[in-house]
Amino acid sequence: xxxxxxxxxxxxxxxxxxxxxxxRIFGVDPxxxxxxxxxxxxxxxxxxxxxKLFLIQLLNIAGVGPIFGPILGALYGPVAxxxxxxxSIFAGGVHDYFSGMLSIRHNGESIPEVVGYTLGNAVKxxxxxxxxxxxxxxxxxxxxxxxxxxTNLTGIPMGVLVAVIFCYYFIATILPVDKIIGRIYPFFGxxxxxxxxSLIVMLFVGDxxxxxxxxxxNLNPQGLPLWPxxxxxxxxxxxxxxxxxxxxxxxxxxxxxxxxxxxFYGAMILEGxxxxxxxxxxMSFFDTPDALNEVLSKGGPALVVNTISKELLGxxxxxxxxxxVVFLPVSSGDTAFRSARLIIADFLHLSQKSNTKRLLIAVxxxxxxxxxxxxxxxxxxxxxxxxxxxxxxxxxxxxxxxxMRRGRFHWIATIPAIFMTAVVVTFLFYSDIGFGMxxxxxxxxxxxxxxxxxxxxxxxxxxxxxxxxxxxE
Numbered sequence: 388x389x390x391x392x393x394x395x396x397x398x399x400x401x402x403x404x405x406x407x408x409x410x411r412i413f414g415v416d417p418x419x420x421x422x423x424x425x426x427x428x429x430x431x432x433x434x435x436x437x438x439k440l441f442l443i444q445l446l447n448i449a450g451v452g453p454i455f456g457p458i459l460g461a462l463y464g465p466v467a468x469x470x471x472x473x474x475s476i477f478a479g480g481v482h483d484y485f486s487g488m489l490s491i492r493h494n495g496e497s498i499p500e501v502v503g504y505t506l507g508n509a510v511k512x513x514x515x516x517x518x519x520x521x522x523x524x525x526x527x528x529x530x531x532x533x534x535x536x537x538t539n540l541t542g543i544p545m546g547v548l549v550a551v552i553f554c555y556y557f558i559a560t561i562l563p564v565d566k567i568i569g570r571i572y573p574f575f576g577x578x579x580x581x582x583x584x585s586l587i588v589m590l591f592v593g594d595x596x597x598x599x600x601x602x603x604x605n606l607n608p609q610g611l612p613l614w615p616x617x618x619x620x621x622x623x624x625x626x627x628x629x630x631x632x633x634x635x636x637x638x639x640x641x642x643x644x645x646x647x648x649x650x651f652y653g654a655m656i657l658e659g660x661x662x663x664x665x666x667x668x669x670m671s672f673f674d675t676p677d678a679l680n681e682v683l684s685k686g687g688p689a690l691v692v693n694t695i696s697k698e699l700l701g702x703x704x705x706x707x708x709x710x711x712v713v714f715l716p717v718s719s720g721d722t723a724f725r726s727a728r729l730i731i732a733d734f735l736h737l738s739q740k741s742n743t744k745r746l747l748i749a750v751x752x753x754x755x756x757x758x759x760x761x762x763x764x765x766x767x768x769x770x771x772x773x774x775x776x777x778x779x780x781x782x783x784x785x786x787x788x789x790x791m792r793r794g795r796f797h798w799i800a801t802i803p804a805i806f807m808t809a810v811v812v813t814f815l816f817y818s819d820i821g822f823g824m825x826x827x828x829x830x831x832x833x834x835x836x837x838x839x840x841x842x843x844x845x846x847x848x849x850x851x852x853x854x855x856x857x858x859x860e
Contacts (some may be wrong), residue, residue, distance in 0.1 A: 388597045390465065391587075391667050394472050398659050399454070401476030401609040406652040409484055409697050412796050417645040421481065428740040431729065432495060432639045433565045437646045440637050442576035443568060444654040447633040448483065449579060450529070450719030452623025452660040454711060455834065460621035461669035462676045463681075464614055465598055468666060470617060474625030475659030478803035480652045482779055485786035485800065486631035488640035489653035497730040498631045498782065504787045514781065515734055516778075518632055521774055522727040523752075526556065526769075527760045528843050529720030533713045536689060538835035540709070549760065554715060557753050559721040560728055561745045566749035567721065575710070575718055579656070580693035581709045582696075583664040589699040590668060597671045610679045612826060615810040615817070619772040624662025626807070626817060628778025630655070631720075631724045727752055773814055773821075784840065799843065805837050812836040 426432045435443075460467040482603050489501045499518055503511025534548040559567045591597070600606055603615045623629070635653055641650065673679040674696050682691050689712045696704035696711070731737050739745050783804035790797035813833030815821040824832075 440574040456664035487634035495639035526723040579663040
């Protein structure tokens with residue numbers, strides 16, 4: 388139990404101390420007009436209270452991410468806790484903060500546009516396609532997975548439930564952000580927090596051995612290597628590129644830059660705490676990684692959530708399990724489609740104030756999504772973890788270049804960017820979904836890739852950013 392509270396204290400300390408450092412390095416200006424004060428349109432640019440934005444941001448970036456990822460990461464043993472803590476404070480928090488604050492500084496634009504201002508037009512074009520594919524993938528998967536779970540619970544044909552969820556996504560994507568997302572999502576955000584806190588309390592008061600496997604060795608029962616797989620497996624709850632696609636949604640509704648630290652960095656830290664709780668539950672409820680792996684082999688992380696929730700909380704646990712594995716992914720699915728709509732709108736320079744223009748993008752987007760949902764995309768989904776962390780790496784490099792060009796302490800973003808470059812490149816060359824090389828050779832290539840990026844990074848010192856916006860200075 389002492390290990391849990393040490394990790395918890397570290398995460399809270401990271402928010403209280405390191406987020407202030409990041410905020411000052413960025414140069415937050417509480418007197419600067421934010422996009423919602425100059426561009427309010429009643430649709431995507433809608434002012435909302437800070438507490439509500441915080442809960443929406445938490446739910447947007449979370450979904451089942453800080454639940455499923457840490458459960459799978461728990462197979463490696465307590466060493467996973469180190470990545471959750473360090474990743475959340477020094478990588479995820481910085482990543483989420485800059486993806487939100489740079490969007491605020493660029494009129495609430497989506498992440499591909501923000502990256503383009505700093506890393507150039509070629510990277511911007513790549514990011515546009517890359518982000519839309521990633522968001523479509525998230526949206527589609529978060530149609531099929533909750534539909535399948537609801538089918539198992541209710542007996543309603545899966546095709547009917549897929550249609551219902553798609554209809555909900557469509558409505559939530561085109562309606563003003565404060566009509567559904569602004570009203571319902573704070574409730575689900577609070578439910579996510581309540582679920583995690585209730586379960587960890589019941590675990591502690593119950594007859595369970597907290598962290599029975601007290602070792603920092605790799606305990607994975609399948610023999611999967613810690614490096615670099617754990618850093619891909621535990622994304623939400625430590626560092627996730629998907630967050631960068633969601634932060635601009637909230638950046639368009641933030642009334643003062645002073646709120647950015649609490650909303651963007653703070654939500655990431657709270658997600659890290661939720662991840663810490665679920666990793667602890669998975670490691671402690673099951674005596675060994677082998678026991679956890681046995682349940683995973685029968686029904687995946689959803690079955691683990693259901694088993695733990697029912698055992699620790701009874702009837703309430705069953706209800707919370709349904710929220711956790713059905714409604715939380717739905718809340719990420721609709722904002723994924725909404726983010727895709729906004730990325731396309733930014734690319735086309737198409738105002739989204741009128742219903743007609745929103746429909747002009749949303750209808751083709753959902754047609755494509757529906758068609759893809761009918762195909763076997765399991766192979767494509769296997770690339771999601773790598774694609775997600777690659778996106779996070781690009782955003783960290785963007786933050787690093789942004790700070791360097793302004794003569795600020797860039798290492799807060801540069802160090803995690805260097806590390807994650809090595810992770811994603813090593814994974815690509817080692818994994819079976821990549822080139823399937825030996826770990827030693829893949830690591831050498833990953834290290835060399837980091838060095839090359841470092842050289843290019845320092846060369847950027849003497850170049851001008853594409854369409855450099857003086858308002859961001």
